Amino acid sequence: MIRLLSTLLIGVSSGAIYSLMALALVLVWRSTRVVNFAQAGQAILSTYIGYEVLTHVNNFWIALLVATIAGACVGALVDVLLIRRLARVSGASANVRPVIATLGLLGLISSGVGLIWGNDLKRIATPVGTHGYTFGHTTIPFSPFNLLIVATAALVMAIFALIFQRTNLGLALRASAFAPETARLAGVRVDRTRTIGWAFAGAAGAVAGLMITPQSALAPNSMDLLLVLGFVAAVIGGLDSLIGAGIGGLILGIGLALILEYVSTSLAFPAAFIVLIIVLLIRPQGLLGKLRGRDA
Amino acid sequence: MHKAIVILRKRPTIFILAGLFFYLLSDHVDELRNFQGATAAVYLVAIASIVLLTGYSGQISLGHGAIMAVGGYAAVLSQKYWHFNLLLTFVAAVLAAAIFGAILGFAAARLSGPYLAGTTLALAVGLPSLADQFHFLGGEQGLAYNVPQPPMSLGADFTQYHWFFWITGSAALLMIWLTQNILGSRYGRQWRAMRSNPTAAALAGIHVGCSKVLAFTLSSGIAGLAGALMVLTLNLVTPSAFPLSLSFTIVTGAVLAGVGNLRGSIIGAVVLVAIPELSDSLATKLGGAERVSANLPGLITAVLLILTVLFFPEGPLRKRVKKTT
Helix, strand or coil, X not given: CHHHHHHHHHHHHHHHHHHHHHHHHHHHHHHHCCCCCCHHHHHHHHHHHHHHHHHHHCXXXXXXXXXXXXXXXXXXXXXXXXXXXXXXXXXXXXXXXXXXXXXXXXXXXXXXXXXXXXXXXXXXXXXXXXXXXXXXXXXXXXXXXXXXXXHHHHHHHHHHHHHHHHCHHHHHHHHHHHCHHHHHHCCCCHHHHHHHHHHHHHHHHHHHHHHHHHHCCECCCCCHHHHHHHHHHHHHHCCCCHHHHHHHHHHHXXXXXXHHHHCCHHHHHHHHHHHHHHHHHHCCCCCCCCCCCCCX | CHXXXXXXXXXXXXXXXXXXHHHHHHXXXXXXXXXXXXXXXXXXXXXXXXHHHHHHCCCCCCCHHHHHHHHHHHHHHHHHHHCCCHHHHHHHHHHHHHXXXXXXXXXXXXXXXXXXXXXXXXXXXXXXXXHHHCHHHCHHHCEECCCCCCCHHHCCCCCXXXXXXXXXXXXXXXXXXHHHHHHHCHHHHHHHHHHHCHHHHHHCCCCHHHHHHHHHHHHHHHHHHHHHHHHHXXXXXXXXXXXXXXXXXXXXXXXXXXXXXXXHHHXXXXXXXXXXXXXXHHHHHCCCCHHHHHHHHHHHHHHHHHHHHHHCCCCCCHHHHHCCC
16 A cells, blocks of 8 residues: 555656646647647756756755756747748748757757766756655655655646636737737737747746756756657647646656556557557547647 | 650660769779769769759658668668568668658658658757667667678779779769669659649649659669669668768758759769768868867868758859750
């Protein structure tokens, strides 16, 4: 019983990180109809910036704050410098081009980061303990740091939910995602709003990056797997839904934790891949997505 | 039967002449150039598989590196367990990758754009690491691939890389010739129709789903051959030979060539081989620090990719070739 419970808790903790990454992907997808493969690169860059701050001031919270702001700036820059230009070009390969451009950006950022910081693994110390909580005589793997991850992810989600549901900016973001032309006619500056969406996504990705790194290590391409799992989570939730991204991440995290604990450690990745295929074949709109054409 | 002959009759002479030219050339260049030639041949085949898939059928795959891994492992395993000779291992690689691609294609045919890209990306990230976890795949050390020595009749000073170049070069030429004929056939036309306008293509009697699966299968088969050829030039197969960056590299080559332009794939292959060489000399000039030499090739590739997408979205050759296709 305690084993099941601790597995579930670990699943929630890793699922929270997948949710953040999925959230970043969904934010961009909603506003621009692009799956931003460079999100992993943006997260890497912001995490390295956080790492750099950490080596100077040795305070995780300041590093987290700086990394989040940096992530937002990088996201906005990517939209202004690359994605907007791309949207102006049209032609036969118009639907392939954003995919390839964000892919190129991923390569650019990860090799650029390697050029600056080197390819060796960097480690980030955790701000809180990583020894599991003890109940009676058993110690479970769930540690204060895992709790911190869950709390941070929940906080980020809550902030986004507030912004999206309660502010004018959120209304503008939803409007320009839902119907850009109408929104433009209603006086929303769609391009600017879109850039803000990219900035939000960059910030969410940065938090995900800084939260996953203390448990593993930081290298120029250490977040490729996070990108893939975030994508799977986003697809489970239905690429369009912010709540779906959260739920999808949790489902994926718990599911993978259960498989790792009870079946085999070598099956986690194939399982995630098979889940992705099954979701896409049976319920392509995801759990919470609305059914509509998928050729965007 | 007649149809098959029609498919195969286009321009064999050019390819035979090109082959002769390269063979004569390979006698007069050094080891390194021969090895680079072999690598270019591998890239050429891999890029051709992307041109068929993305340029013609309009599907995108970021996971062709993983499919190359399937081909490479099939070649090595068929040699290890069934003692196939070189040619048969290539056939095994093509078949295994094509079967894998067909299964994947059934899922892929229902996906489009970013969904397909994300799914194949997941494949590229995950599949090679599977080899670490199964004992018979050799783990991280990988498995050796025995390439037979060059025949004695070629002379005693006929080097191994020279031999590699002959094998990969002929395989690549043969495959490009086949691919060009497939693309020029009714299937190529169907794919182009489907890419331009799926609805109109379906109304014209093209079974869009079947066409997509066929394209994915053929493309995977070609990628499988590329994987086997790559394993041949490396003499062994390891998971680390098929990193995510390999998939990106192939896509870059195809984009540089102008996706949808088979002739351009030669440019793509040559550029891909030139990038490491260029970045090596650049890195030496910059001081030769390890972090520079390790990351410069990736940086140059990525910059080229982004610039091409922004400024030559249809490839540098497109303007000239447009009229004829």
